Amino acid sequence: MLSQKSIDIVKSTAPILADRGVEITTVFYKNLFTAHPELLNLFNSVNQKQGRQQTALANTVYAAALHIDNLGVLLPAVKQIAQKHRSLGIKPEHYPIVGKHLLEGIKEVLGDAATDEIIQAWADAYGIIADVFIQVEIEMYKEAEEQENGWGEFKNFEIVDKVVESDIITSFYLKPVDGSAVPTYNPGQYITIRLAIPGETYILNRQYSLSQAPNQDTFRITVKKENEMNPNGKVSVYLHQNLQIGDTFEVSSPAGDFYLDMESTRPVTLISGGVGITPMMSMLDTLSKNSPTRPVSFLHGARNNALHAFDKDVQQLMSAMEDTTYLAFYSDENKLLTKELLAENVLANGDIYVCGPVPFMKAIIPTLYELGFAEEHVHFEFFGPAVSLEPALA
Known part of the structure; x- marks a missing residue:
C-alpha cells in the first residue's frame, strides 16, 4: 500500500515527466542495455532507434504519475502493454532490473531536483505498478499455456506455404514442427516471431497480425517487405528473400487486445x-x-x-x-x-x-x-x- 505522502510526491512530479519524460526514458534505455545487453534479445531495436519505445514508456510513466492514487484507470493500458510483454517473453525477474535503471535515469536527468525523497517515493510506486504488470502477465502466460493446443512462450513453427499477395506483400503459412494443431485466437490478434539472422548479434523479434480466420491447421502472417536500407527491413527482407517452405523459426502464442467482437451483432x-x-x-x-x-x-x-x-x-x-x-x-x-x-x-x-x-x-x-x-x-x-x-x- 502506497502512503499518502508517496502518492502526493509522485503526483507532484507529473509536470516534470510531461516535460522531460522522453529524455529520462532515453537515458534509461541506454543505461539498461549497456548494463544488460542480453535484454536486446527481447526488444525491437528499430523502435528504439526511431524513438517510439522511449516515447511510449514516457507516456506510460507520466500516466502512472497522474493516476498513482487510482491505478484502476490504467488497467486497460496495462493489459495492452502486458499482451506485448507476454508475446515477447518478458518475465517477473526483468522488473527489478528495469526499476533500478528507471530510477537511475530519473536521477541522472533531473540531478539535484530528484531528491532522495522523490526517488524513494518513485521506488515505492514502481514496486506497486510492477506487481500489477507481473500478476496480469502471469495470468496471461497461464491462459496461453492452458488453452487447447496452447503453449506459454515460444515453440518452433515451419513455413508450409509462401504466397505473394502484392508487389511488396507476401503471406507465410505456418505449422507447428511438433505436428500439433494450432490454438484458436481472436480475429485481429498477432503473434511474435523470433529469428536468429546470420550476422546479427541479437535475436530479432517482430510482431505480425494473423491474417486469416482461426483454424486448427495453420497460422498465416502477411508481411510487407520494407526497403533493405531501412533498419525496420531486416526481418521482413530476410523473410521474403531468405526463408522458404520448410524453414523454421520460433513463434509465440497469439496475443493482443485489438480484435473483432464476435458476440456483437452491430454493423x-x-x-x-x-x-x-x-x-x-x-x-x-x-x-x-x-x-x-x-x-x-x-x-x-x-x-x-x-x-x-x-x-x-x-x-x-x-x-x-x-x-x-x-x-x-x-x-x-x-x-x-x-x-x-x-x-x-x-x-x-x-x-x-x-x-x-x-x-x-x-x-x-x-x-x-x-x-x-x-x-x-x-x-x-x-x-x-x-x-x-x-x-x-x-
Whole structure:
C-alpha cells in the first residue's frame, strides 16, 4: 500500500515527466542495455532507434504519475502493454532490473531536483505498478499455456506455404514442427516471431497480425517487405528473400487486445491502410464464415493497385455475405479516404476497426470522432509501440 505522502510526491512530479519524460526514458534505455545487453534479445531495436519505445514508456510513466492514487484507470493500458510483454517473453525477474535503471535515469536527468525523497517515493510506486504488470502477465502466460493446443512462450513453427499477395506483400503459412494443431485466437490478434539472422548479434523479434480466420491447421502472417536500407527491413527482407517452405523459426502464442467482437451483432466497418489490412482480413474471413448477415463496410487505402494485397480475396469473402460495401483508394491516383467518404461509408451504430501507418491513423481516427462516432466504438491498433493521436503530444 502506497502512503499518502508517496502518492502526493509522485503526483507532484507529473509536470516534470510531461516535460522531460522522453529524455529520462532515453537515458534509461541506454543505461539498461549497456548494463544488460542480453535484454536486446527481447526488444525491437528499430523502435528504439526511431524513438517510439522511449516515447511510449514516457507516456506510460507520466500516466502512472497522474493516476498513482487510482491505478484502476490504467488497467486497460496495462493489459495492452502486458499482451506485448507476454508475446515477447518478458518475465517477473526483468522488473527489478528495469526499476533500478528507471530510477537511475530519473536521477541522472533531473540531478539535484530528484531528491532522495522523490526517488524513494518513485521506488515505492514502481514496486506497486510492477506487481500489477507481473500478476496480469502471469495470468496471461497461464491462459496461453492452458488453452487447447496452447503453449506459454515460444515453440518452433515451419513455413508450409509462401504466397505473394502484392508487389511488396507476401503471406507465410505456418505449422507447428511438433505436428500439433494450432490454438484458436481472436480475429485481429498477432503473434511474435523470433529469428536468429546470420550476422546479427541479437535475436530479432517482430510482431505480425494473423491474417486469416482461426483454424486448427495453420497460422498465416502477411508481411510487407520494407526497403533493405531501412533498419525496420531486416526481418521482413530476410523473410521474403531468405526463408522458404520448410524453414523454421520460433513463434509465440497469439496475443493482443485489438480484435473483432464476435458476440456483437452491430454493423462492422473495417478501415485499413497499406499492410494494416492484415488484421482486417482475419476479421472479414471470420465474419464471412460465421456472421454472413452482419452488415460490413470495408474501406482500404493503398498507393496503387500493384501494392494492394488481398483485393480479390476481399471480393470473394464478401460475395458470401448479404450486406457489404467495399471501396479501395489509391493515393497515386490522388484518390483519398476523405471526411466526406467516411461520413458516407462508415456504418452508423456499429463497431469501427482501424489499422494502418501512423500518419494514416492520425488522419482517420480524429476525423471519425469529429463525425460523431463514439470513442468506445472506434477500435484501433498501432503496429509497434502506441503513438499519441495528438501530434503536439507525441
